[in-house]
Amino acid sequence: MSRSALTGSRIRERRMLGGVKQADLARQVGVSASYLNLIEHNRRRIGDALLRQIAEALGVEAAVLTEGAEAALLDGLRDAAAVAAEGGADGEAPELDRIEEFVGRFPGWARLLSARHGRVALLERTVAALSDRIAHDPVLSSALHEVLSALTGVRSAAAILADTEDLEPEWRLRFQGNLSADADRLALGAEALVAYLDGPAGTETALASPLEEVEGWLAARGHHLPEVETGAATADALIGGAFDTLSARRIAAALVERYAADAQRLPLVPFRAALAAAAGDPAAVAAHFGVDLAAVLRRVASLPEQAGAGLVICDGAGALTFRKPTEGFGLPRFGAGCPLWPLYQALSRPMVPLRATVEMAGRTPRRYRTYAICQQVRPAGFDAPQVLEATMLVLPETGAKTGPAEPVGPTCRICPREACPARREPSILMEEF
Amino acid sequence: MGKHVLLVEDEPNIIEAIRFILTRDGWRVSTHSDGVDAAAVIRAAAPDVVVLDVMLPGRSGFEILQELRATEATRALPVLMLTARSQARDREMAERYGASRFLTKPFANTEIVAALREMAGL
Numbered sequence: 001m002s003r004s005a006l007t008g009s010r011i012r013e014r015r016m017l018g019g020v021k022q023a024d025l026a027r028q029v030g031v032s033a034s035y036l037n038l039i040e041h042n043r044r045r046i047g048d049a050l051l052r053q054i055a056e057a058l059g060v061e062a063a064v065l066t067e068g069a070e071a072a073l074l075d076g077l078r079d080a081a082a083v084a085a086e087g088g089a090d091g092e093a094p095e096l097d098r099i100e101e102f103v104g105r106f107p108g109w110a111r112l113l114s115a116r117h118g119r120v121a122l123l124e125r126t127v128a129a130l131s132d133r134i135a136h137d138p139v140l141s142s143a144l145h146e147v148l149s150a151l152t153g154v155r156s157a158a159a160i161l162a163d164t165e166d167l168e169p170e171w172r173l174r175f176q177g178n179l180s181a182d183a184d185r186l187a188l189g190a191e192a193l194v195a196y197l198d199g200p201a202g203t204e205t206a207l208a209s210p211l212e213e214v215e216g217w218l219a220a221r222g223h224h225l226p227e228v229e230t231g232a233a234t235a236d237a238l239i240g241g242a243f244d245t246l247s248a249r250r251i252a253a254a255l256v257e258r259y260a261a262d263a264q265r266l267p268l269v270p271f272r273a274a275l276a277a278a279a280g281d282p283a284a285v286a287a288h289f290g291v292d293l294a295a296v297l298r299r300v301a302s303l304p305e306q307a308g309a310g311l312v313i314c315d316g317a318g319a320l321t322f323r324k325p326t327e328g329f330g331l332p333r334f335g336a337g338c339p340l341w342p343l344y345q346a347l348s349r350p351m352v353p354l355r356a357t358v359e360m361a362g363r364t365p366r367r368y369r370t371y372a373i374c375q376q377v378r379p380a381g382f383d384a385p386q387v388l389e390a391t392m393l394v395l396p397e398t399g400a401k402t403g404p405a406e407p408v409g410p411t412c413r414i415c416p417r418e419a420c421p422a423r424r425e426p427s428i429l430m431e432e433f
Numbered sequence: 434m435g436k437h438v439l440l441v442e443d444e445p446n447i448i449e450a451i452r453f454i455l456t457r458d459g460w461r462v463s464t465h466s467d468g469v470d471a472a473a474v475i476r477a478a479a480p481d482v483v484v485l486d487v488m489l490p491g492r493s494g495f496e497i498l499q500e501l502r503a504t505e506a507t508r509a510l511p512v513l514m515l516t517a518r519s520q521a522r523d524r525e526m527a528e529r530y531g532a533s534r535f536l537t538k539p540f541a542n543t544e545i546v547a548a549l550r551e552m553a554g555l
Contacts (some may be wrong), residue, residue: 152444152539153447154540160542175449178449
């Protein structure tokens, strides 16, 4: 149905809202009441001149009658109908051929229906995001696995003890022992899970640390800040009221300022060209622009076309100060990562660029190309402490696994590599009880 | 001699419980705990049914299942997948890779016995 048909319904709605009789309006604009009736019921197209007259008589802009805000509303309703059809909704299908009439005659109901549909879609996206978090957050996934495995052991042992009347004493003792061990394990697992979900005590927000707030803010922007690239916005303007805590604002300001400095030294267009010419070799790009390697690694991770690239930065103590995750490469939420990461190897060899292919332990081991460098954060001065920072770019490898790869893990607590020489604590994936 | 079930699982207490209930149900039970060589062990053991955990050290149950389905000798072998997660994604993957049945932890003892009996045609 054309927009002119919808215009008739809007005229009718406006007229009735204004308490104007159809005959009076018709007389005012010089048409018969029956003709206006046909227009209002979308059975006659309305010309521009008559439209202007009616709009003037009703005291509204003509555009209100021809355009209004219904376009988005119509899209929302069509989407709701499509989703209902995909879901195999019961009952009569929505009359899509009369959707404009519906919006025109019942705008309030239409807006309510569209808004409810929007709300449902938002909630579904939230559920999907939470589900995705379980799938991709290695700590949460492992914690749940631990709890459910222990629960399985408890359930099986309890059922055997309860249901097996002729259970031999030796077996009874054995399953009682298993039950006790699994119950303890379950309690520990549940405690760890709750601690993880609650976040560390003493943070300014229970949901996330300030760094996580900032990481979430950057992730929502795809780690790319066009306003900063063009110099259109300062760090303060960009951050604005995005954060509730002072800590998060300070962290965000420092990151945006560094981003701006990188963008100034490595402008987007020539940087992309140099990266392509160097076949992706960050060291060659750094030499081309005469900048430090860490800046190039950060810049690569900020490119929109490198959304799959991960970036990890740590300070001299190994604490992670920046995390841009990449799928399958587990980054711990708390504590340090795997000691075998090239990030930490770089920390022990300042100013030596390291390139390595690593294989991340996991249900499905994946390979990544990594580039790492440790640099001083600021120029060294006499009698001043040396402040170091290591940066690692993580690029997922595609295709067949060929050649050697260094085995690494996410962090010891959830790493299945039992015999790892760098292990600093047992993994919850292999503890025996 | 009962039907042979090979349990590929790395949780000792779960192994012990399943072994106990299946043995008492008349099954011949063997077990294996490592994902890396699980496919080779399954081929060599030639069991009637396999119970395969998704999360194993060294190699995921999905990868093992894929290898089993790509091998002529084990293409039709009944495989019951176990997972500690109830996500739709895991279930979809299990179905896509050719799992015969799917059981989510924590399952009841009676559930696994009933599933295996059905898969073995008992």
